[in-house]
Amino acid sequence: MTDVEFFVTPGYGDAALQREHYSQAVRIGDRVEIAGQGGWDDAMDFPESLDEEIARAFGNVSRTLALAGAGWGHVVHVNSYHVGLDIDYERVNQVMADLFRRWTPERAPIWTCLGVAALGHPRMRVEVRVTAILPD
Structure with a gap:
């Protein structure tokens, strides 16, 4: 059977584990979800700028992925997932595309972009979830 290992990002992940009882990442064999x-910081504060919130979400993805190798x-x-995507989708898509080019210059992962009415925190405007496959 394949080993399953869960990871909790220090700071905001510790708080989420205590409050909502969930982990930030799981590694199953060569797959990381x-x-x-x-786009929060460890105190669950969000920037005013939507562009900065999206960039911070990418940074939090990086931080969480690193825990799982x-x-x-x-x-x-x-x-x-984006609150208000219908209002400014061109800008949001451009910011996302620019960040993909910065964080994944060697590949273009598949992407599903959804507009939603609300996310898990009332001040959240973006949430980014990824799947990674590790080399053999």
């Missing part, structure tokens, strides 16, 4: 990451270079699939 992470919970959706928002992965990085953006291993990412094969991205789901992103």
Whole structure:
């Protein structure tokens, strides 16, 4: 049977584990799945700028992947969820595309982008969830 290992990001992940009883990432063999990451800091504060919130979410993805021995270079699939996507989708898509080019310059992972009415925190406007495959 394949080993299953869960990971909790220090700071905000510790708080989420205590409050909502969930982990930030799981590694099953060569596959890493992470919970959706928002653009928060460890105190669950969010920046005013939507662009900065999206960039911070990418940084939190990186931080969480690293716990499981992965990085953006291993990412094969991205789901992103956006509050207000219908209002400014061109800007959001451009920011996301620019960040993909920065964080995954060697590959273009598949991406599903969804507009939603709300996310898990009332101040969240973006959540990014990824799947990564580690090399043999």
